[in-house]
Amino acid sequence: MKQTGVAILLSLSAISAANAQSAGQWTINAGWMHLSPQDSSQPMTVNALGRSATVPGSGTSVSDADTFSLTATYFVTDHVAIETILGVPPKLSLSGTGSLSGLGEMGSARVWSPAILAQYHFGAPNARLRPYLGAGLSYVWFKNIELNSPVATGQFLYSPTLGTHLEGPTSASLSKSLAPVINAGLTYNIDSHWSVGVSASYVWLSTKATLTTRSSLGTVSSSTKVKINPIVTFVSVGYRF
Template sequence: MMKALIPVALVSALCSSVALAHNAGDFFVRGGAAIVMPNESSDNVLGTGELNISNDTQLAATLTYMATDNMGVELLLATPFTHDVSTKGLGKVAEVSQLPPSLMAQYYFGKADSKIRPYVGAGVNYTFFFDEKGKGALADTDVSVDDSLGWAAQAGVDAKIAKNWFANASVWYMDIDTDVRTAKGTFHTEIDPVSVMVGVGYTF
């Protein structure tokens, strides 16, 4: 988790001397690259160990509305993340894609015209799983993963780089619990990823 906070610290260190304005009534978008890093645990799969889920990096974007100078509401969207699923004893057994839209209530520290605006947020995440494919020992069998509804939290920072433009880095934690259904049985899995997003934003 400490490594995931490094991009947030770097953006803070590189902030411009130009004031960054996030005022009540503003809309702004952020876009960049996001990496999803699962902290998975699961039922033991037929004595071959727990499910292991790979990291993936994709494009992500957020849309934020400032209800006050310090309170915002944000929606997270992304291109589909695709993960390899494996066990220690069987190797790769599946591939699955997911989309994790999240709705957050945020608090921005400092004044509206501060040079940088650190923020925290909390809300809900709904993860859609799709395009599940059995691999290896599960090749040519049906594999499905249940969608998940859970809570989410974030911390981030914005720093002015030009008129209407700012740099951003944020860290997310999502509570994702699901059941992986296969021809060999159903295995409860907690994915609970940390995600790091780095990019730029534009204020309208």
């Protein structure tokens, strides 16, 4: 009986160790990410003919987006981990609001935002449920910018005074930035390799949107600062090795 009891204890110990998220281990998670912008913007400023003017009541809003994402987490200790986040760049759409609401959807862009976070995982390494908190930085830039017709042709620059003279072919640029990130999550360890997880992050993200129009009267520059500040939720399946 004593030998049987010792065998059972050793078996339970082996199971606990197998389920542990411990120092030196890697976990790869794959899943679905949802971005919900908590957006706001400054009024648009137009620079033309040597003058600068603000368009009263102008604004923009940013759409929600979904994408597939991957994370790689390395446990430096039983509690401290470093996580990197990559994924398919989501497509965000920008629409006019206020005095620009008549433009509807102004354009869209793909957002590239790899991130690195330091995390603290609570509880014992062999716990089934492990909550965590994290903070880090994301480097953000935009590609594949597409403008809809009223913006691409400069129609948004029509004025009663100058008529269509400020209109013309228009291109867009969005500034790059380093964005602070905080996140919180929960991992459920199914067995020695597989787990499921949920997390929520907040990103302090803003960009300067600039429209450059080649009009018959010269180059016209229109710009606004857009705060995107998304809440990012992530549901995933993980494999530990």
